[in-house]
Amino acid sequence: MAQLKLEHNGVTACGTELYLLNMGPQHPSTHGVLRVLLELDGETVVQATPVMGYLHRGLEKLAEARTYPQFIPYTDRLDYVSSMCNNLAYCQAVEKLIGAEVPERAEYIRVIMAELNRIASHMLFIGATALDLGGMSGMMYTFRDREYILDLFNLASGSRLTYSYVRIGGVMNDISVEFIELLRKFLADLPGMLTEYDNLINGNEIFQARLKGVSIVPADRLISQGVTGPVLRASGIDYDLRVKKPYGIYDRFKFAVPTGSVGDNWERYLMRVLEISESAKIIAQALENLPEGPVMAKIPKVIKPPVGEVYHANETPRGELGFHIVSDGSTKPYRLHIRRPTFYNLGCVNALCQGVKIADVAAVLAVLDPCMGEADA
């Protein structure tokens, strides 16, 4: 007699009754307060529904009651592992609105900081992924090295995580000679760190086996879902805003944009590893050409932009972060909307999880690299 097999959402597994499993919001591998409702057929995921909003603080509403400079510290709290990139995106949006010119030295310092933050964010990502897949020691090494960058940021801005360093019209402080010396030392040490990750994590056979060939999604599906950043590039789409729509002075630097071909978990992971050395190349070029001069433009104390709308997007470690500002000519934004990369990237959780085993859900979420502070705004 033919065995009757149930099919759920096009996923055929053992064909048992569906089992609903609630993952999160307090789950170590959800990187914050993401909750995922998993419908399981045996051990295979049939449907994964992300539930969010646990960290919703109403930043867009708060912005309407803040002046333009007052909102900078709030951008630190969006994606709290790449605050420099958020600061930069917001300040450039406001500068576009008021038509401000930024001094050359400040532009170079901004690039150095944004790329350092990208490295720090990806280091955290590598460690967290290793941790999610059971490699407890891997995380220690990447966090140790990330601390080096945080010390540099501390030296420049006075804080480890919430910098508010990039300001409208420039940056807060000039960087010191000591900073540059330490940065050069870091760049010299970085290849050694990456070799260590290669030997310890990336080259690990079990680690690769857990990621390779898992959760392959066609690129057009990800495009339709509005996915940006390394997750999209892993599926072979060569789209990086730093190259395709250069903002600031990014058109002056030579660097490669790593892209994948298969679009599995392994390539999504690998994109970040490869981006670290590309970011290091940008920093080295910026240090080489760092001009002397002021780091802050002459910006009026009270910023009153003209009536109008502006949208400015940056490539953050997670994808396209865009600020859409509507000005009514007063000192406060009439409406400020943030296009958060993690928010849209989480839209593909279901597509990525369908058909994978429950043990791989942690891996899928890890390589998606969500940051809930950003998704929930």
Added chain:
Amino acid sequence: MNQVMIETGVVESTPAALLADLQELRDNAAYRFDRLLDVTAVDRGETLELVYRLHSLQTNCDLVVKASVDSAKPEIASVSGLWEAALFGEREVQDMFGVVFIGHPDPRPLLAPEDGFGFFPLRKNYKLPGRSGQAGR
């Protein structure tokens, strides 16, 4: 390499024509807007202005499509059938502005609690309580 750089154009549409317009922009070979990057809204008092931010990976062009709905009865067709990105974007606008997206397959609150906030926070008639509200307009 596609390096077509144009300033973002803005196209005005109407709630009735929106779905057809966006379908045209996605499918017509002259436009090929294959990505919906963002859906948001702006409270303009009498009307709510919906903002659809399109991007084409093939031509590297941006386009913003706007459509205004009545604040008292905000209803518009869902575009989630054209781009899956709208599934999340429209739910956020629904939570924040109370816009009803007709035809959305899963119109539960996304950022709001399961039974909603009870108000629409990003509308101008909602004032923030406490000190934040006093600082507001």
